[in-house]
Amino acid sequence: MIAGSMLSYEGKKRAVLLLIALGVAVWIAVDAAAGGSAHWSRVLARLPLLLTGSASGWPINGGFVLNIMLSLASMALATALGTIMGLATLARFGPIRVPAFLLMNFLRNSPWLVLLFATLYFLPFEMHVFGTVIPFPPFVKAVIGLALPTAANFSEVIRGAVQSIHSGQWEAARSLGYGTGQIYRHVIMPQALRRMIPGWMNLYALLMIATALATVTGIQDVLTILNTLLAMENERVIVYFYLTILFLFIAYCYPIAAIARRWERAVKGESL
């Protein structure tokens, strides 16, 4: 009790996290001593395959690296689409704002997996545009399917950041003769951008986690490879493989989310 009251909230949080980490380490050690180490060595042998999609670790055919590539490509697309959508929802002109607003809400409130299936079945496997054939392999479909809900969420991040800029900034800029477009470019966006970054990073961490869903498109991502692999392994090992994949995602996403949180606090303290 006394020790607890002496610790700050941050201190307590750190202590709890440390306890959990310690618990997990102890459990792994005890389990390994009780025969689990044989199972872990199976996982270790398969780790290059899980990470890169080839047993020797090279060349890269898929695996966790493919999840990362998928998340990066999807985030790039989502950032572009979300920016357009976000600016459209801010437009004063109704015929632009209203459809953008409806589309954004539709995408934001649909289950990601359903959107992924939708792009999978609605998009043709190739498209003919002016004589050139644009193919849509499963990877591209997965990129688009995951980018749609991410873009909708990012457009909300943009809208929130822009609207959080004090109205006095608009008034001052207008009194100096700036037009609406110039105000966005020179006054509002440079300030809003700083406030967007934490939300954008959080969204990226979420998207990375969601790439596990892309296994339904049949791409050789870490989960697809695991499923093929498990057919050859005995049942007792399964849990060790899943734990490993869980850890891969946490190890990749947690630092991103942690940096985003720290940045969020820094931006919040900013005057105006």
Next chain:
Amino acid sequence: MNRVDALIELDNVRKSFGDVPVLKGISMFVQKGEAVCIIGPSGSGKSTVLRCINGLIPVDDGFVRVGAHRVHEMRSEKQMRALRHQVAMVFQQYNLFPHRTALENIMMAPIQVLGHDRAEVEERARKLLKKVRLSEKADSYPGQLSGGQQQRVAIARALAMQPDVILFDEVTAALDPETVKDVLFAIRELVEEGLTCILVTHEMKFAREVSQRVCFTDRGLIVESAPPAELFDNPQDPRTREFLGQVL
């Protein structure tokens, strides 16, 4: 007073926000080089009058003219541009751009809006910073400056547009008494140089010393308008007397 010669002319200006009438027929004229103070209780429409003059708030009815610009007829931001060049404004909350240094705040609009030459604008900006006695703060960001310093940068920013008129909207209301002095000193200099100024203020002593005319507004109307000595020492309207009795 001859209204055709006036630089700024408001005639029977009306404005409502929703169902609330804020201006109920404001008429006033300001000559070139004149300093006019607007005083009155809060909510009487003082700040709204200023915003109608530079078009930040469109009027519902009435006539607003600044120089050759007929403000009440303007509908788009593009039409407003020449007007905004002529009329600058300083705000209660300073409203400096926090992502730019003091010097950049001053230089931005002349370069980006008026398209003036960068080197020439920088020279002008540094002169203005010197004028408001903040030369050493050129590279500081607004967040690093005190309220009074920020307000003086805001005045320099307004001056950089080389306006004919500056509107001051309760520019000392958010400042502590210590720094109010510096800001008022800067404004007094401008008035003495003959720049046309309209000041909404609660600083009665300052209004008396600096202005050629004081307008008292109450409930959306200009109740009384007279040279400061007359208005402060011998108010004609009972509402003016009541207000001055409370604040003096």
